[in-house]
Amino acid sequence: MNILKLAWKNIIHNPLSLLLNLLLLTLGIGLINFILLLDNQLKDKFDKNLAGIDLVIGAKGSPLQLILSSMYHIDAPTGNISVKEARPFLREGHPLIKRSVPLSMGDSYKGYRIIGTDYSILDLYSAEISEGKRWSDTYEVTAGADVAKKLNLKIGSKFKSSHGFSDDEDLEHEEGTFVIVGILAPTSSVVDQLLLCSTKSVWDVHKHQGEEHVAQDTVPAPVFDMSRSSLLSFGEEDITSVLIQYVNKTNFQALSMPRNINENTDLQAASPAYEINRLYDMMGTGTKALQLLAILIAIVSAISIFVSLINSLRQRKYELSLLRVLGGKPISLFALIILEGVIMAILGFILGMLFSHIAMTLLGDSLSDKYNYDFRAWEVHGKELYLFLVSIALGFFAAFIPAILAYGTDIHKNLSQG
Amino acid sequence: MLKTTSISHNYSASSSFSFPDISCNSNETLLVLGNSGVGKTTLLHILAGILSPREGEVLIDGTSLYKLSSNRLDRFRGQNIGLIFQKPHFVQSISAEENLLLSQKMSGQTPDKSQVKTILEKLNIYNRKSAKNYQMSQGEQQRLSIARALINKPKVILADEPTSALDDDNCESVVQLLQEQSQAVGASLIIVTHDNRLKNIFNNYIQIN
Incomplete structure (x- = not known):
């Protein structure tokens, strides 16, 4: 005691x-x-998901919403932009831009977003394939590590996408069956939560379904492979946004780029660092x-x-x-x-x-x-x-x-x- | 043994107490008799090393209490003086056994369960060792008080009105128990009381007025 x-x-x-x-x-x-x-x-x-992104370009609207939807995938996108409008930022060889990543969104599977994009997104988030291969053909999907684990997706798993981002079976697209061709290694970034496919896959799902998504031009579509140039050969087709890394963050021209875009085009440019601080x-x-x-x-x-x-x-x-x-x-x-x-x-x-x-x-x-x-x-x-x-x-x-x-x-x- | 010389104390200019010199050898019992208000508690506290008298000296086994530093007096008190209060006071949150172990610890000794067991058995309350004091009968509490006063084998045991609430039969048995146990550890027993019944039991007493 x-x-x-x-x-x-x-x-x-x-x-x-x-x-x-x-x-x-x-x-x-x-x-x-x-x-x-x-x-x-x-x-x-x-912070982790900033991934060195300097600028997000998308449709006019709330800049924070653009950032949240395109970088963190937690809000609805502000709208769509046409490939033609985005072309200057997507084409290779822009003097100020080191890397640009096109994103097309609008669909999900069991609450996980399906993102139409190209391989540049893998470089952006330093993602590597752990199983299978990268998506290449239409409806091929490479799944982020967490999605694959949570939804128990294996190579060869098939699913139909739902319109929107909520897990609602009524909104399921009838056409277009996605197939998993690869699974990414964990990156502890937002990519782990995404289902990645080609931009064309997203277009195709929507072409088949609703009138509102039908492309206006009836000219036969150009051939699409995974290259950036084949993406840019389209014009009126929509994408959602573009993630951009500058060559040099402190370059004066780069710093004035967002203002130029916001004042002179129908696009919106939002700076993640600024919006996230806000x-x-x-x-x-x-x-x-x-x-x-x-x-x-x-x-x-x-x-x-x-x-x-x-x-x-x-x-x-x-x-x-x-x-x-x-x-x-x-x-x-x-x-x-x-x-x-x-x-x-x-x-x-x-x-x-x-x-x-x-x-x-x-x-x-x-x-x-x-x-x-x-x-x-x-x-x-x-x-x-x-x-x-x-x-x-x-x-x-x-x-x-x-x-x-x-x-x-x-x-x-x-x-x-x- | 305990010995005092010319103790006096006053709380204010108007009330002052002077006490006769007291001496009590080991194994002896001394009764200090006096009516209420004559300073019995004051004397008891002075003898117990709780209250420093204005004048005079208290010697226990040759040590003058109030010449010790306050830390050493605390330690000396814990080791050499066993105090039995009029009302049984214990630490409420711990058991009878733990109260005795705490006594040992507080006086600077190593708590010894077997020693505690021995003394509880001697006082016939070992079966109550896990009880809290408020779960015990008055008689049991009084025995526990005595056990606590004895546990550190003190030189002097001071008892404050130990019999005031007891009937004649119990009065005699408690006093006998006290005397036996004090002698068992070779202590001087000093009982401060107004209970005149005790005069018939002890012949060694002093009266204070």
């Missing part, structure tokens, strides 16, 4: 006030950590409000520890005097009360961690259902150590005044009253 054990026994002797204290601590610390986790993981996702700013306001609330709860939990310790001191004044009579030093009483506060704070920290990571798991599940994004809910981040130290400090300061009072216990006075 030492001071540490006694502190523990004292804490659990008062289950109701322990419950209240732990509840507040768990909420406060848990909420703070949950916000940190969410912030970290979202930023991590967003998004962080918007999220930041919400996060800050939540963070303030969490800090407030943490402070309330400290006050609650303080009050419960003060109350227990009143009930325990004979006990504390007794400890002194038995030979305990004043500093031992000080340590006892401090330990009670700190132990509660550590328990609260542990529960708070569980709470925040479980909440993150639940949120991660619902986000991954909706956006097919994976969150590593149980990943420990560096700030958790910092939060641990803050929790201990919180327990210490909540217990400090009660501990000082215990230190100054007047044995003679207390025992004379008994």
